[in-house]
């Protein structure tokens with residue numbers, strides 16, 4: 176296949192809006208090819224989008240579906256010769272997730288949180304999502320074995336557990352959510368800050384986070400630790416965010432990437448002491464990211480309208496349910512985590528929601544280097560991913576932001592700096608934030624760019640970047656990004672003008688890290704005891720078998736001595 180004449184934005188390869196023919200053979204970008212030609216003359220061309228943080232598969236997504244029969248009716252589409260039926264808006268069914276990412280020109284999405292115990296379910300759903308490539312981040316932040324290793328200050332045993340946990344869950348990276356809080360929630364409590372000890376374990380969230388970061392680097396995992404901070408969603412929590420970030424300053428990355436990725440930073444950039452004096456501290460956070468390059472973030476933009484919040488931060492969801500007087504699902508995951516689901520609606524005239532909206536914008540616009548701040552809505556916590564074009568058009572247009580500011584609660588102008596921000600992103604910034612940077616942050620070498628050898632994941636949009644001014648014609652930007660002219664996934668034309676043309680099967684990335692045998696043996700002794708005494712299932716039934724990941728990409732990683740990365 177040859178994609179002819181497009182205006183290509185491929186910032187990872189230093190290409191900023193040049194007319195280039197892209198050649199594809201056997202699922203890869205190549206120097207030269209023959210075959211089907213796609214006419215992309217003068218149209219915007221980028222690599223397929225990469226979503227590094229999205230809740231698309233597993234038990235909590237399914238809990239959201241069960242809780243929201245109202246939502247299921249919102250996105251109904253009939254089956255076609257190629258497609259299975261689609262349902263749902265904030266919690267779409269598996270099929271709709273694949274088709275809708277393809278319509279947007281996205282070809283890769285990573286599930287942001289799966290406990291090991293429930294990973295079989297996560298993979299069952301990932302397998303059912305058509306077209307896109309995917310992976311899942313495994314939860315370690317309130318896990319008993321993790322906390323035991325931290326208490327014993329045995330980082331080698333912890334490395335053995337993380338390696339084993341990734342293999343057991345067929346997971347891609349280390350996710351930490353409200354570290355220690357998942358365990359405290361088993362007793363109806365929470366940890367209050369990063370130095371508040373976890374009940375029964377006598378370790379602090381700070382120790383959990385730092386130890387996992389050290390072990391992550393000693394295992395040379397492709398991705399860094401991926402953290403949802405303590406105190407998320409609470410006024411004044413930006414100090415917790417900065418205190419947490421400081422923990423990782425001296426840890427050496429084992430690969431060319433960050434040492435910590437912060438999930439949905441918008442929910443951790445809050446000032447004030449209560450909802451009454453709630454305000455933005457996004458400038459302080461952006462300033463930190465401008466001065467320090469060991470950390471990256473995704474914004475977790477909220478948009479007005481319906482959302483379904485779902486997180487392993489169970490006490491947060493208890494708080495949400497009581498604050499909003501709405502329905503709530505609560506879940507305990509044995510020795511590993513807790514979680515919750517709460518549907519909600521973000522309202523323009525609600526002062527807190529209006530300020531939250533502005534904070535996401537501030538974080539993206541005030542962080543100077545787009546390689547350090549990537550686009551997410553923390554689907555479906557801030558908004559469903561189908562609304563990414565709205566976020567992009569806002570980032571590219573001050574005019575559009577001012578229009579929205581005049582429609583929403585006035586405190587968004589008074590308690591954030593958004594009104595004074597002149598920056599309008601260009602296509603290069605957008606290509607980085609939605610493709611190149613998420614791929615780099617995840618450590619996916621063949622994604623997010625269009626160099627020779629890259630995966631042939633390409634998006635062509637019905638927009639002429641040399642004619643359209645995104646500042647004033649933001650409606651055209653939003654419309655074009657919502658329905659890609661062509662989405663090519665692994666060399667196959669998957670979506671054209673909003674119609675699914677083919678539904679190739681995506682691949683699932685997971686990481687197989689090796690550790691010293693003696694460390695693994697010591698760790699397995701602990702685990703055997705935990706399974707005998709506490710787990711409801713047997714160790715022999717626990718690991719996700721190969722059959723559940725029929726189309727895998729296994730990335731090998733291996734141990735460095737912990738002393739080399741942990742000062």
Ligand SMILES: [Zn+2]
Pocket residue numbers: 228229230287438439553556
């Ligand atoms: Zn999330």
